[in-house]
Amino acid sequence: MVSFSFTKTLNPLRARAPHYSDVVIIGGGPAGTTTGMLLARSGISAVVLETGTYSGHSMGQTLSPALNPLLAQLQIDLDPTETGSICCRGTASVWGRNASHQSDFFWTPYGNSSHVERPRLDRVLARAAVDAGAQVLCNTRMRSCRSLARGRWSLEVQSGNIPHGIQCRFLVVATGRVGNSALSNLVRSVVYDRLVGISWVGKSRKSNPFTLIETVSGGWFYASSMPGSRCTVVLMTDSDICRGNGHEQSQFWHRQFRQARHISEAFPESVESDPQRTFSASTILRTPASGPSWLYVGDAAMSFDPVSGEGVYQALLGASHAATAICKYFRTGWDPRSYDSWLGSSFRQYRSLWHKCYSVEQRWNSSLFWQRRHASHGM
Numbered sequence: 001m002v003s004f005s006f007t008k009t010l011n012p013l014r015a016r017a018p019h020y021s022d023v024v025i026i027g028g029g030p031a032g033t034t035t036g037m038l039l040a041r042s043g044i045s046a047v048v049l050e051t052g053t054y055s056g057h058s059m060g061q062t063l064s065p066a067l068n069p070l071l072a073q074l075q076i077d078l079d080p081t082e083t084g085s086i087c088c089r090g091t092a093s094v095w096g097r098n099a100s101h102q103s104d105f106f107w108t109p110y111g112n113s114s115h116v117e118r119p120r121l122d123r124v125l126a127r128a129a130v131d132a133g134a135q136v137l138c139n140t141r142m143r144s145c146r147s148l149a150r151g152r153w154s155l156e157v158q159s160g161n162i163p164h165g166i167q168c169r170f171l172v173v174a175t176g177r178v179g180n181s182a183l184s185n186l187v188r189s190v191v192y193d194r195l196v197g198i199s200w201v202g203k204s205r206k207s208n209p210f211t212l213i214e215t216v217s218g219g220w221f222y223a224s225s226m227p228g229s230r231c232t233v234v235l236m237t238d239s240d241i242c243r244g245n246g247h248e249q250s251q252f253w254h255r256q257f258r259q260a261r262h263i264s265e266a267f268p269e270s271v272e273s274d275p276q277r278t279f280s281a282s283t284i285l286r287t288p289a290s291g292p293s294w295l296y297v298g299d300a301a302m303s304f305d306p307v308s309g310e311g312v313y314q315a316l317l318g319a320s321h322a323a324t325a326i327c328k329y330f331r332t333g334w335d336p337r338s339y340d341s342w343l344g345s346s347f348r349q350y351r352s353l354w355h356k357c358y359s360v361e362q363r364w365n366s367s368l369f370w371q372r373r374h375a376s377h378g379m
């Protein structure tokens, strides 16, 4: 096997940023790096700009079993020793009733799935992009961006503390839910809720092959095992419901955790310290998500409630549609229909499942979190 120095290749201070690339992708999460990988494989030069270094908060996530055939189709090999993944056999949920209901992935056509450590998964996908010929510049952020004649773009970026200019023919925004202000005059963001995830990561005495999900009055919890005898316990709630400083938010988390009987029994150690980070988890749709010489992909284009369990799957599926649309643009010109219409139909399907899912839980009808979900009928 070829030995590979990941940090060296992805270090912007050593890997020189080019002055021109066919495509520049802002954001090196799963959607950005996979788009870069697919473009590079098609002979289109791609540079991915990533502010982080793939070493952040090691929150655990569960991959959808539907990702298995997609990874095979995209020829991406997720080596479990590198992604730090462990087998996930299904979900055990306490949702709409007091007893736990187990759904085993064994009965799906795609088989088992994995619990992964997100920074490690992102790093493996970034490496696959580099192997395919894309450049991934970590610790690099876009400072400004302007459109030039004939659909070209000129970007000022900063790698570490070194400023640099790059021109490209196509711009991809893959910055996750935050989107990007550079194209905000072209795109409308529709924000559907104020969902956030408050996450706790710590040592766990025993591993559980199932992802546990349990509703409480202020939202719902998910808990999953992670490699190295650790686990993640995340409270999903609304940002205004858990409002307050870090201490008040921790108290809210612990109060809710005491209601989650099944999860607190499975991971009792998570009461021993406070949750560490809060992530935005709002459902957001950006329209239009594409135009001649630019597009949004992954969570930047449409982000799903984590209850769907489909975020990473959708990011890779979106990357595959985005790369197809961009390749077509370079070969035959822009087709305005295909990419946005795929996004629209995926989002409609997601919203219909979302309504069904939240309507099943009727035990907390006096709580604001659940009232909002039951009252929300907009697309």
Ligand SMILES: Cc1cc2nc3c(=O)[nH]c(=O)nc-3n(C[C@H](O)[C@H](O)[C@H](O)COP(=O)(O)OP(=O)(O)OC[C@H]3O[C@@H](n4cnc5c(N)ncnc54)[C@H](O)[C@@H]3O)c2cc1C
Pocket (backbone or CB within 6 Å): 026, 027, 028, 029, 030, 031, 032, 049, 050, 051, 052, 060, 061, 062, 063, 064, 140, 141, 142, 174, 175, 176, 177, 178, 196, 197, 198, 234, 279, 280, 281, 297, 298, 299, 300, 304, 306, 309, 310, 311, 312, 313, 315
């Ligand atoms: C609490 C929570 C739990 C979740 N659990 C699951 C789960 O169990 N399973 C699942 O499949 N999905 C889950 N998701 C969803 C999943 O995390 C996302 O759908 C997925 O990460 C989307 O990938 P992305 O590449 O579009 O965006 P992101 O993963 O958000 O990546 C965006 C990248 O862009 C970078 N960036 C941002 N701005 C800039 C900038 N200006 N310049 C350069 N870089 C920039 C960021 O550093 C980041 O690396 C969860 C989400 C949340 C919030």
